[in-house]
Amino acid sequence: MTQNMDMSTKIPLARPEIDQEPTDMEGIGVVERPLGFADRLMGNDAFRRALFLIFLAVAWESYARYVHNPLLFPSFLDTITTFWTDMANGTLIQRTYTSIQVLLLGYGIGLVAAGVFTTLAVSTKIGTDILTTLTAMFNPLPAIAMLPLALLWFGLGVSSMAFVIVHSVLWAVSLNVLTGFRSVPETLRMSGRNYGLTGMRYVTKILMPAAFPSILAGLKIGWAFAWRTLIAAELVFGVSSRAGGLGWYIFEARAELYTSKVFAGLLAVIIIGLVVESVIFKFIENRTVQRWGMQR
């Protein structure tokens, strides 16, 4: 009650109005000036990432020196030296080339299959249900678990590798693309159909670009899955064709207790991953979803 009475006495005071010229600007210094070199450098993504990588390398080197056990944990410099030697004599390049060939084959088939599946699935409700069930069944199934089957069906060779890679790529990408298609705003769909777009034209001209952030995420995840599966498969059954791949390179090095070579092999996988992510996917991202304001 007392509070209420207090409230009733609170009325706005009659204060004088203000009408003045804006403060004189002479003392302000600058209104707008270009950022300094340091500010711009720190604003650069690539620079900040490089800085982080250098920090990692230094941490690695110091820890390795502290442990001082090259058999278990070779230092950064040892690894780099081995990496460089094997790059120079062509071993690593040859192995990487072999791996990437199989990888691209599997990845490519997986993407095309995912594209076909999702396009078929999105046009009908039943199709969506079927694909959702299939991805729910097969996505959690590790590709490596399919390896014995692949060996039975295709024997030792590129086809088996491609098969397991397709398996690992297909379901993950399908899931992402289908999710993307289904989250396209209803208004945008209606706009597209308003112009009489149906079937393939509707999918390629409306759904695909509208779902592009999800599709791009799917491509990235698919790429990572493909790599993992490939290296794992090579580690399990070694040589896939005439020459072994990166996984085989790592496997061999382990057998010879050549730990810095194991690290060099892993480093090669990481570097390829970094380059693909920060060059290829980054390029696509800048040209599409970022320019369109669909992603920050």
Added chain:
Amino acid sequence: MTSPETRPDLDLGTPLLDVNGVTLRYKTPEHLVTATYRVSFEVYEAERFVILGPSGCGKSTMLKAIGGFLPPVEGEIRIRDKLVRGPGPDRMMVFQEFEQLMPWKTVLQNVTFPMNVTGRFNRKEARERALSALDKVNLSKFSDIYPHMLSGGMKMRVAIARAMAMEPEVLLMDEPFAALDALTRRKMQEELLGLWEQLKFTVLFVTHSIEEAVIVGSRILVLSPHPGRVRAELNSGIDLDTPSRDALSERIHKLLFEEAVEPEPEVEVT
């Protein structure tokens, strides 16, 4: 009490759009909803026909049906005596949501897109028409910008330009200004009327705001609440003076709320 705009040169005999005894139903996950029941009306060329009603009277559903997205369970919808069987670019839709623009296309590409995919105009023609449409809505300067950089009102202008450039038989607008702030909405209403003065297109405009209906419409169809049935069809017009406008608003308000238990203080029906 209201004077219809005079159009001596128009043949009122054949309606452009004929909606005859249309009942619409749609399914939600739990219910089968009857949105409108045996609604009939006719829209003639160059009319600014407003469908007005409270939320849930099926006015947007009716517009979707005319757009060809929802087949009627009873009755029929004809455009120039041709039965509506599906969506088509002869009925360009403008929606309330800003997502109707394609974010992966620039403003200009958004406007040319329907002209290109329908093949009604060749590329050069489409571009010229798009530029002139953008000029009419004062967006020439922004033609190479992506939609995410535009304000809400500008996005709506692009959507209108896109629809107008197609020269549809009828322009279908589903509460196009509802998501805009009051000042912008007012401006857009005036711009729409300005465009109409220039081009004399036929527009079917859905709104829940009595004020907007009276400003924008030349003829107003008042639907009763759930399920929507025709309550009245009234004349309005640009040339109405303020007192007759107020009287018309008052009359519509009575039509909509005479049965209501408590009268709403707001003119706008939400």
